[in-house]
Each structure stands twice: as structure tokens, then as C-alpha cells.
Amino acid sequence: MKISTADANHRWGEQLFRYLCMAAVLIPLLILGILVLDTFIDGLERLSWEFLSSFPSRIAMRAGFWPALVGSIYLIGLTALIAIPVGVGAAIYLNEYGEQHWFADFIEINIANLAGVPSVIYGLLGLELFVRASGMGRSLLAGALTLALLILPIVILASREALRSVPDSLRSASYGLGATKWQTIRQVVLPMALPGILTGTILSVSRAIGETAPLIVVGALSYMTFVPSGIHSEFTVMPIQIYDWVTRPQEEFLINAAAGIIVLLMTMLLLNALAIVLRNHYQNRFR
Amino acid sequence: MNVKRIGLLAVITIFTFSMIACDGNGANGQNGNVISLDGSNTVYPVAGAISEEFSAATSINTTVGVSGTGGGFQRFCRGEIDITGASRPIRDSELQACAEGGVDYLELPIAYDGITVAVHPDNDWVDEMTVDELKKLWEPAAQGKITHWNQIRDEWPERRIELFGNSTDNGTYDYFTHAIVGEQHSSRGDYTGNVNGNILIQGISNNTNALGFFPFAYYFENQDRVRSIGIALDEDSPAVVPSQDSINDGSYQPLARPMFFYVSTEAAEREEVQQFIEFIAAEGPELIREVGYVDLPQSSYEMVLARFDQRITGTAFTVDGAQVGITVEELLKHAQTDPS
Incomplete structure (x- = not known):
């Protein structure tokens, strides 16, 4: 008898916990869903090929997203080109070469702290270091280097986590077969860790695509009548164009802003989908 | 797998080279024939509208940043941009910064706002x-x-x-x-x-x-x-x-205020910048009304243009901050008869 009431209580508590957890999932999802739906309802009417391929304008109907879209794609591409080799390289050093060293621990603590620094601070650093001291001006390159610095800690931490999850027995087996350290890393460790590295880096890159604050500081433009022509060209990005539209006095620009948000979300979704596809591709290869 | 790897490498290489290779004309905003503007949030819709129509009419490219009036002057006085928009006249500290940066300026009132x-x-x-x-x-x-x-x-x-x-x-x-x-x-x-x-x-x-x-x-x-x-x-x-x-007509006082473009004298020597200023005097009033601001009386634009053509530097407005309750026309007339 006693046992059965305790059991009932236990079950009741268990159910409660289960529903609490469910609510924790559903409430954010619901809020996100409402926000996205609202944006879609507002912005869908403006979404067209013309919107994507036109330049900004004072007339909402004519205003397009082209320089911002191109600017964002260039910027993210460059950022990835800079951040991924450096980040993965640093992770390999920390995990494979410097593991026993106190210095590696010291670096890792600092990297973890850097991941929590507000992005505006990176913008200020980029403004002084790249825009002014290195004389790059308010260029795509300066913006990409700033964003690369911003996501570097996350790339390093995610890559290191992936490398750490490769079992040591595989490394030992490789050495046992007479492979050198470099051969082991290149042919055993890296391929095994690749899915994890890819997921981590692409997720951090897709975070960078939504960044506004550091780019405003570095000097991304609000309005341009051309698309960036190279790494030294000035540029604008999607979040800045959206912000510009939101602050316009004319109400019709809010529709443009909503359409811009849809494009930004789609681009992020594409990047994340790419991450999943790549991860699955490489995971299957090693099973 | 090898084919895929080569494909991926090719994509990255093409991306990199395409970014570096076609890096000819956009190099430096103020050295190429791009006209670079920055400055006030309030002036921005006007600057954007004029840039849009100017680029469409002449195919000369323009860029507009929004750093705020103060931020715009900072960049302007470093010589980073050609024109900065301001929702108030230049301040003492900014005059100094421009003098230190070796930037001389032409002050052109372009429109009114009424708070x-x-x-x-x-x-x-x-x-x-x-x-x-x-x-x-x-x-x-x-x-x-x-x-x-x-x-x-x-x-x-x-x-x-x-x-x-x-x-x-x-x-x-x-x-x-x-x-x-x-x-x-x-x-x-x-x-x-x-x-x-x-x-x-x-x-x-x-x-x-x-x-x-x-x-x-x-x-x-x-x-x-x-x-x-x-x-x-x-x-x-x-x-x-x-x-x-x-x-x-100047009857809304004291909250009507002029908005300015400050043009560096160096940029003013460039033909496309001269075209841009002439374009403002000709097409500006209509565009300014369209974006919800107020144009100056036509005679004022003629005076502004004359000021630009004669390269009259310095500010016609009181040196520290705005002078309240005076129209652009009165000020420009005053500045013409009594150049200081």
C-alpha cells in the first residue's frame, strides 16, 4: 500500500517534470513561430526577383536588396576563408601538439573568455587595427578580418571538441603501424573529426552573417549604388540594410524590412542545411 | 572523392581570385570616381535620394554612410570622405580637428527640417x-x-x-x-x-x-x-x-533648422563632385520634398551654388552650434556682404 502511493507520487512528479521540459521547448518555439510567421505575412508581397536584384531606393516599391545580399555573401565567404584555416590549425595545435603543456591550458581559458566578449568590442578592435593602423580603410577585407576574429574563438573551441572526441586508441593504432604524427593527424584524426569541425564552423559562420554592431563600427555603408568590386571595396550587409529600412519614416519600408529578414533567414537556413548535409556525408563515410 | 575535393578547391580558388582580380576601381572611395558621403541620420534620406537619382542620371557611383553628424565630421576631418551631411553647423572642436587633418571645407545648406x-x-x-x-x-x-x-x-x-x-x-x-x-x-x-x-x-x-x-x-x-x-x-x-x-518661408520658428553638406575643397576640384553639387541645386528641391523634408527657397540654392563656385570656405553660421531663428537666406546674404 505504502509503496504504491509513493509510486503514484513519484509518477506524478515525473509527469510534471516532463511537461515542464516540454513547455521549455514549446514556448520559445511558439514565440519564434509567431515572429517568423508575422514577418512572412508582412514581407512576402515584396519578395520577388526584382527585390533581390535591385539597388536601394527612396521609394519603397523600387528599393532592392542586391548590394546588401552580395555584400553579405562576399563578407561571409571571406570570413570563412580566413577563420577556418586559422581556427582549425589552432585547434589541432592545442589538442594534438600542445596537450600536455600548461601554455595550451592558459590559451584555452583565454579563448573561452574571448568567446564571451561582446561583438561591438571586436568592432572597435577592427576599426583601430584593420581600418586605421593597417590602412585597409572601410573595406570588405577589414570587415571580414573583424568578423573572423569574432568567430575564431568559437571555431577553435568547436574544432577542439571534435578533435578531442576522436578515441586515443585510433591514434595509438596509427602510431603502431609506423605512421608519423603528421600522417596520423592528416589521415586518421582529421577525417574522423571532420563532421564535428564542419558543424561547428558553419554554425559560427552563420552566426556571423547576422552580425550588425561590429560592422557598423568598422564602417559598413548604408547606401551604395553599386556592388562591391573586390576585397578593398566598400560594402554593406543585409542586417544594416534592414535596420535602415526600419528607421525610415515611410511605413511602406517596413514591408521591405520584413522581406529582407526573410532573405536573411533563408540564407542562414541554407548555410545550416549545408552544415547538416556535409556532416552526414562525412559521417556516413566512416561508418 | 578526389573529384569532389578538386571541385571544392576549385570553387574556393575561383572565389578568392575573383575577389582579388576584379579589384580595380573600387579601391579607395575618394580617389576613384566614386563620391563618398557620410554623416547625419537626419540628412541621410536626403543624401540617399539625391545619390540615387544622380547615379541613375550620370552613372557615377556614390556611397552613403550613416555615422551621425559628429561621426561624419570625424571621418570628414581625417580626409576619409568627400562630403558629410550635418543636421547642425560645424562645431569649434570639429573646426580644430579639420584644421589638424588639413581638410578645408565648403559649407552648403541644402534643406530645412522643422523639429x-x-x-x-x-x-x-x-x-x-x-x-x-x-x-x-x-x-x-x-x-x-x-x-x-x-x-x-x-x-x-x-x-x-x-x-x-x-x-x-x-x-x-x-x-x-x-x-x-x-x-x-x-x-x-x-x-x-x-x-x-x-x-x-x-x-x-x-x-x-x-x-x-x-x-x-x-x-x-x-x-x-x-x-x-x-x-x-x-x-x-x-x-x-x-x-x-x-x-x-521661415515662419515656423524657432525649431526650423538648416541641414548641410560639408564638401572638402579637395573633392570640390573633381568634376563629378561639381556635377553632384549642380545636381542638388537643380533637382534637389523636388527630391527633398519627396522624402518629407523641406527645400530652401530657390534663391537660396543660387546663393549656395555661387558660394560653391567661388570656393568660399569657412562657416556662415555661428561658430559654436546653431544660431536660432534665422533663415539660410539672411545668413548667406550677411556672409556675402561681410566675409569673415
């Missing part, structure tokens, strides 16, 4: 206020003390007053405090401040007891959501409500 004081449409007690009443409401001493409408005028209801206005890092705020409180950058702190006029409009339109100020363009586009009130210089003067006409 609008607005209330909720259901507010049925206030139609106009004097400058003194506004001062009583906004001066620093009012903080925490002037909290109800009836404290300003006895016949107004005893209701809490909710204040909205441009935030303190803004040229609009600087001008408003200068014109109303009498001292630039000095006001009560207990109001809702924002750079984004739409947020202020939303705040006022959701609150019957609200009063706020913001650039005219936001009122012009939202006349169904908020109601502007007339401003009287003193008790004996008539109250004037802001409109494109009353701002243009």
Missing part, C-alpha cells in the same frame, strides 16, 4: 505652446518636478505627462535643447529617448498623455497617428504649426 512637437490625436486640450512653456517642461530643473499637464497651464487636466524625444547623441536633440532650453545638450533626463523616429511615433500614438519631439519627416509620414502642435515664440506671437510651407 516637430507632437501629441496623441485624442489629446483635446493642447493646440499650441510657447517656447517658455516648452522650456519649463524640458529644462534640467523640470526633472521629477514638472510631471503633470496642469503644472504648465492651469486649465490643462491633472494628468501625468509622458515625454518622448530624440536621444542625446543626436543633432536633433542638440538643436532642440539649444532652441528651447537655451543651452545646447541640456535637458531633463527622465524622458524616453530614441534615435529612431518610428519608435517615438509609436510611443506617442499609444499614450493619450504623451508629448514628444522628432524630425519633421516622421510627422509628415504619420499625420494620422500623431498631431503636431503650434509653437509660439512668446505669448504675443501667433502660434505656427509645422508644414512644408511654414518651414520653407
Whole structure:
């Protein structure tokens, strides 16, 4: 008898916990869903090929997203080109070469702290270091280097986590077969860790695509009548164009802003989908 | 797998090279034939509209940044841009910065804005206020003390007053405090401040007891959501409500203010910049009205153009901050007869 009431209580508590957890999932999802739906309802009417391929304008109907879209794609591409080799390289050093060293621990603590620094601070650093001291001006390159610095800690931490999850027995087996350290890393460790590295880096890159604050500081433009022509060209990005539209006095620009948000979300979704596809591709290869 | 790897490498290589290879013309904003502008948030819609039509007409490229009036002057005085937009005249400290940076400038008034004081449409007690009443409401001493409408005028209801206005890092705020409180950058702190006029409009339109100020363009586009009130210089003067006409002819005082382009003398030597300035004088008025601001009287544009052609440097406006209650035309005339 006693046992059965305790059991009932236990079950009741268990159910409660289960529903609490469910609510924790559903409430954010619901809020996100409402926000996205609202944006879609507002912005869908403006979404067209013309919107994507036109330049900004004072007339909402004519205003397009082209320089911002191109600017964002260039910027993210460059950022990835800079951040991924450096980040993965640093992770390999920390995990494979410097593991026993106190210095590696010291670096890792600092990297973890850097991941929590507000992005505006990176913008200020980029403004002084790249825009002014290195004389790059308010260029795509300066913006990409700033964003690369911003996501570097996350790339390093995610890559290191992936490398750490490769079992040591595989490394030992490789050495046992007479492979050198470099051969082991290149042919055993890296391929095994690749899915994890890819997921981590692409997720951090897709975070960078939504960044506004550091780019405003570095000097991304609000309005341009051309698309960036190279790494030294000035540029604008999607979040800045959206912000510009939101602050316009004319109400019709809010529709443009909503359409811009849809494009930004789609681009992020594409990047994340790419991450999943790549991860699955490489995971299957090693099973 | 090898094919795929080669494909991926090829994509990355092509991307990199395409970015570096076609890096010819866009190199430096002010050295190529791109005209680079920056500056005030308030001037930005005007600068954007003129750039748009100018580029369409001449296929000369332009860029417009929004660093704010102060931020724009910083870049301008470093020689980073050709033209900066300002919602107030250049300040002493900025004159110094430009002198240090070796940048000389041409000051061109291009349009008017009228800072609008607005209330909720259901507010049925206030139609106009004097400058003194506004001062009583906004001066620093009012903080925490002037909290109800009836404290300003006895016949107004005893209701809490909710204040909205441009935030303190803004040229609009600087001008408003200068014109109303009498001292630039000095006001009560207990109001809702924002750079984004739409947020202020939303705040006022959701609150019957609200009063706020913001650039005219936001009122012009939202006349169904908020109601502007007339401003009287003193008790004996008539109250004037802001409109494109009353701002243009100078009767809306003291909150009508000129907006400027500052052009570096170096850039002024370039043919495309000269074309740009001529374009403003010819097509500007219509574009300025279209984006909700107010054009100068036609004769003023002729004077501005003459000023540009003769390369008259220096400021015609009082050196420290804005001179309240004087039209651009009067000032330019004064500057012509008495060059200082």
C-alpha cells in the first residue's frame, strides 16, 4: 500500500517534470513561430526577383536588396576563408601538439573568455587595427578580418571538441603501424573529426552573417549604388540594410524590412542545411 | 572523392581570385570616381535620394554612410570622405580637428527640417505652446518636478505627462535643447529617448498623455497617428504649426533648422563632385520634398551654388552650434556682404 502511493507520487512528479521540459521547448518555439510567421505575412508581397536584384531606393516599391545580399555573401565567404584555416590549425595545435603543456591550458581559458566578449568590442578592435593602423580603410577585407576574429574563438573551441572526441586508441593504432604524427593527424584524426569541425564552423559562420554592431563600427555603408568590386571595396550587409529600412519614416519600408529578414533567414537556413548535409556525408563515410 | 575535393578547391580558388582580380576601381572611395558621403541620420534620406537619382542620371557611383553628424565630421576631418551631411553647423572642436587633418571645407545648406512637437490625436486640450512653456517642461530643473499637464497651464487636466524625444547623441536633440532650453545638450533626463523616429511615433500614438519631439519627416509620414502642435515664440506671437510651407518661408520658428553638406575643397576640384553639387541645386528641391523634408527657397540654392563656385570656405553660421531663428537666406546674404 505504502509503496504504491509513493509510486503514484513519484509518477506524478515525473509527469510534471516532463511537461515542464516540454513547455521549455514549446514556448520559445511558439514565440519564434509567431515572429517568423508575422514577418512572412508582412514581407512576402515584396519578395520577388526584382527585390533581390535591385539597388536601394527612396521609394519603397523600387528599393532592392542586391548590394546588401552580395555584400553579405562576399563578407561571409571571406570570413570563412580566413577563420577556418586559422581556427582549425589552432585547434589541432592545442589538442594534438600542445596537450600536455600548461601554455595550451592558459590559451584555452583565454579563448573561452574571448568567446564571451561582446561583438561591438571586436568592432572597435577592427576599426583601430584593420581600418586605421593597417590602412585597409572601410573595406570588405577589414570587415571580414573583424568578423573572423569574432568567430575564431568559437571555431577553435568547436574544432577542439571534435578533435578531442576522436578515441586515443585510433591514434595509438596509427602510431603502431609506423605512421608519423603528421600522417596520423592528416589521415586518421582529421577525417574522423571532420563532421564535428564542419558543424561547428558553419554554425559560427552563420552566426556571423547576422552580425550588425561590429560592422557598423568598422564602417559598413548604408547606401551604395553599386556592388562591391573586390576585397578593398566598400560594402554593406543585409542586417544594416534592414535596420535602415526600419528607421525610415515611410511605413511602406517596413514591408521591405520584413522581406529582407526573410532573405536573411533563408540564407542562414541554407548555410545550416549545408552544415547538416556535409556532416552526414562525412559521417556516413566512416561508418 | 578526389573529384569532389578538386571541385571544392576549385570553387574556393575561383572565389578568392575573383575577389582579388576584379579589384580595380573600387579601391579607395575618394580617389576613384566614386563620391563618398557620410554623416547625419537626419540628412541621410536626403543624401540617399539625391545619390540615387544622380547615379541613375550620370552613372557615377556614390556611397552613403550613416555615422551621425559628429561621426561624419570625424571621418570628414581625417580626409576619409568627400562630403558629410550635418543636421547642425560645424562645431569649434570639429573646426580644430579639420584644421589638424588639413581638410578645408565648403559649407552648403541644402534643406530645412522643422523639429516637430507632437501629441496623441485624442489629446483635446493642447493646440499650441510657447517656447517658455516648452522650456519649463524640458529644462534640467523640470526633472521629477514638472510631471503633470496642469503644472504648465492651469486649465490643462491633472494628468501625468509622458515625454518622448530624440536621444542625446543626436543633432536633433542638440538643436532642440539649444532652441528651447537655451543651452545646447541640456535637458531633463527622465524622458524616453530614441534615435529612431518610428519608435517615438509609436510611443506617442499609444499614450493619450504623451508629448514628444522628432524630425519633421516622421510627422509628415504619420499625420494620422500623431498631431503636431503650434509653437509660439512668446505669448504675443501667433502660434505656427509645422508644414512644408511654414518651414520653407521661415515662419515656423524657432525649431526650423538648416541641414548641410560639408564638401572638402579637395573633392570640390573633381568634376563629378561639381556635377553632384549642380545636381542638388537643380533637382534637389523636388527630391527633398519627396522624402518629407523641406527645400530652401530657390534663391537660396543660387546663393549656395555661387558660394560653391567661388570656393568660399569657412562657416556662415555661428561658430559654436546653431544660431536660432534665422533663415539660410539672411545668413548667406550677411556672409556675402561681410566675409569673415
